[in-house]
Amino acid sequence: MYNFRLLRQLRLGGITQATATRLTQAPTCRRLLASHHKRRPQLGAVQSDQLQQLKTDYFEHRRELSNEEWQRVRQTLTDSYKYINSSNVDAVILGLCSTAEQLPLAKSYLGYLQAERIEPNAATLGRLLRVYNAAHHTRALSDAEQSEIVHICDAVQGAHETLDASSCEHLIHGLVATNHHWQRALPLLEMMKVTSTPSVAAYSALAAKAFSVAQPELAWRLLEEMLLARKLPKCEVYLAHLAHSAQNASTLVANLEQLLQFLERHDILISDLVAQQLMALAQRMPQQFQVASTRLDRMGKCTACQQHLQHVAISDAQFAELHESFLAKVLIRNDVFQKSTPEEVARFKQYVEQTAPYDCVIDGLNVAYSTGNKKPPQQLAKLLATVVRYFKERRKRVLVLGRQHMRNWSKPVWQYIQSNASVFLTNNLSHDDPFLLYATLRSGQETDFFSRDLMRSHAFLLGGDLKAVFRRWQQEHQYSLVTQTQTGQIIVKEPIRHRLSAHKVNNVWHVPCCDTYMTQPPDSFEVPEKWLCLTIT
Ligand SMILES: [Zn+2]
Structure with a gap:
C-alpha cells in the first residue's frame, strides 16, 4: 500500500x-x-x-x-x-x-x-x-524531490528486511542526492558486502558525496577500500574532491597533494574530464598551483617544464623489502609453487644458488610461443635461440627456464641454447612466473627478465605500497618480444626507464591522462600520450 x-x-x-x-x-x-x-x-x-x-x-x-x-x-x-x-x-x-x-x-x-x-x-x-x-x-534537487527520495527509500526498506546488492546500489544513489539522509547509505554499502563486493558505482557515489559534504576522511577510507577490491573510482569522485578543495585556498595545496599521492600509489590515470577540471581550478587559483597540458619526448622529458621524469629505478632499501616480501608473501604464504613437487622446487632453488647471478632470466616457453604456439618445434626452438643470442651479443649472462619436453624440439638448436645459457627444465611446471621472478629477484637488483606476462596477480598479492614498488621494478627490468621479422630478426621491447605513473620531482607533479574513465590501471608499460604538468607554488 x-x-x-x-x-x-x-x-x-x-x-x-x-x-x-x-x-x-x-x-x-x-x-x-x-x-x-x-x-x-x-x-x-x-x-x-x-x-x-x-x-x-x-x-x-x-x-x-x-x-x-x-x-x-x-x-x-x-x-x-x-x-x-x-x-x-x-x-x-x-x-x-x-x-x-x-x-x-x-x-x-x-x-x-x-x-x-x-x-x-x-x-x-x-x-x-x-x-x-x-x-x-x-542541479540541486528541491526539498520536495529530496523528500520523495526519502519516501521511496523508506518504502523499499520498510518492505524488505534485507536488500539485494542491486537494490542497495539504487538506494545509495537515491540517498546521496539528499542533503540530510545520505548517511543512511553507509549501512547499505555494508549490506552489499553480504553478497558481493560493492560496485564501483556504489563506492564512487558515496565517496563523492563524502567529499562534497566535507568529510574527506570518510571519502579516503572508501577509496582505499575500493582499491583493495581492485576497483577504480569514477571521475565524479575526483570532481567532488576538486570542488571541495576549491572552497578553501589555504588547504587547497595539501588536498591536491593528497589526491596526487593517491593517484601515484595506485597507478591511476585521470580522464580528460578530470584533467580539464584541474586546469580550470588552476586558472581560478593561480597563486596556489599552475597546470599545463603536456607530452613527453622520447627520453621522458616534459615538453612544458623541460624536466626529465624520474627514473623508474627503486632504491636499495625498496628492493630489499620487495625481495623479502615477495619470497614471504607471494612464494611461500600463497603457495604458488603448489603445481610443482617440493623436490622440484628444492632442486630449482639449489640450481639458482649455484649458478646465479644472471643478467637476464628468460621464460623459455613464453618466448617460444610468443608468435603463436602452432608453429613447428624447430621454429619455436629457433626463436628462443635468437633471444638467447640477443643477450649473448650484449655479453649478458642468461638463465633460460623451460620444460623437459622442449629438449625434443631441435637437437642442434637446443645445443646452442645450452652452451650459451644456464638452463633449468622442469617436469611439471604449470606456473612459470613464480620461478622466473624468484630467479630474477634472487639474482640481484640489476637482473632483468624476459617474458610477455603482465605479472598482475603477483603485484596484487604484494598489496599496498609494495604493489607500486613491484610495478616499478617490473617496468625497469622486463624485456619482451614484440615480433619476429620475415628474415628471422627479432624486435625486442626494452624497458622504459622513466616513471609512467603520477609523481613529483621538486615542486612539479607529472600526471598521466587518458581519454575516458578506465576500469583498471594499465597492465602493460606504455607511455601515456597525454600528461599534466602541475606546479605547486
Ligand atoms: Zn613538466
Whole structure:
C-alpha cells in the first residue's frame, strides 16, 4: 500500500525542470536488466529498430505521456521482447527515461502505474532513484524531490528486511542526492558486502558525496577500500574532491597533494574530464598551483617544464623489502609453487644458488610461443635461440627456464641454447612466473627478465605500497618480444626507464591522462600520450 501514498506524493511533487530529453542509450537499459534477471535480454540486438521507434515516438522531448500512451508503450514492450514481462517491464521503461531531464517523464510513468493500481516493485523504484540521482548531478534537487527520495527509500526498506546488492546500489544513489539522509547509505554499502563486493558505482557515489559534504576522511577510507577490491573510482569522485578543495585556498595545496599521492600509489590515470577540471581550478587559483597540458619526448622529458621524469629505478632499501616480501608473501604464504613437487622446487632453488647471478632470466616457453604456439618445434626452438643470442651479443649472462619436453624440439638448436645459457627444465611446471621472478629477484637488483606476462596477480598479492614498488621494478627490468621479422630478426621491447605513473620531482607533479574513465590501471608499460604538468607554488 505504501506505493500509492508514494505515487500520490510523486504526482503532486513539483516538476520544474525544463525538458530537453535525449535518447537513453541501450547499455543503460541492458545494465538495468542484468541487475535484476539472470538471463540477459538483448534489447539492443533484437528488434532494435522497433525500440528506436518507441524511443522516438514516446521518449524524446516529452515531459509526460497520457495513460493511453503509457499503456501502448508497456504493451509494445511485453509483446515484442521475449525477456520483458509484467514483472520487469516497469523497470525497463524507467531505464528508457533515465537521464536527468527525463525525471518528469519517469514520474509521469509512476503516475500511470498509480492510475492502473499497479504496484511498482523494488527494481522499478530503484530505477526511479537513479533518475533522481541523474538529476542531482545537473542541479540541486528541491526539498520536495529530496523528500520523495526519502519516501521511496523508506518504502523499499520498510518492505524488505534485507536488500539485494542491486537494490542497495539504487538506494545509495537515491540517498546521496539528499542533503540530510545520505548517511543512511553507509549501512547499505555494508549490506552489499553480504553478497558481493560493492560496485564501483556504489563506492564512487558515496565517496563523492563524502567529499562534497566535507568529510574527506570518510571519502579516503572508501577509496582505499575500493582499491583493495581492485576497483577504480569514477571521475565524479575526483570532481567532488576538486570542488571541495576549491572552497578553501589555504588547504587547497595539501588536498591536491593528497589526491596526487593517491593517484601515484595506485597507478591511476585521470580522464580528460578530470584533467580539464584541474586546469580550470588552476586558472581560478593561480597563486596556489599552475597546470599545463603536456607530452613527453622520447627520453621522458616534459615538453612544458623541460624536466626529465624520474627514473623508474627503486632504491636499495625498496628492493630489499620487495625481495623479502615477495619470497614471504607471494612464494611461500600463497603457495604458488603448489603445481610443482617440493623436490622440484628444492632442486630449482639449489640450481639458482649455484649458478646465479644472471643478467637476464628468460621464460623459455613464453618466448617460444610468443608468435603463436602452432608453429613447428624447430621454429619455436629457433626463436628462443635468437633471444638467447640477443643477450649473448650484449655479453649478458642468461638463465633460460623451460620444460623437459622442449629438449625434443631441435637437437642442434637446443645445443646452442645450452652452451650459451644456464638452463633449468622442469617436469611439471604449470606456473612459470613464480620461478622466473624468484630467479630474477634472487639474482640481484640489476637482473632483468624476459617474458610477455603482465605479472598482475603477483603485484596484487604484494598489496599496498609494495604493489607500486613491484610495478616499478617490473617496468625497469622486463624485456619482451614484440615480433619476429620475415628474415628471422627479432624486435625486442626494452624497458622504459622513466616513471609512467603520477609523481613529483621538486615542486612539479607529472600526471598521466587518458581519454575516458578506465576500469583498471594499465597492465602493460606504455607511455601515456597525454600528461599534466602541475606546479605547486
Ligand atoms: Zn613538466
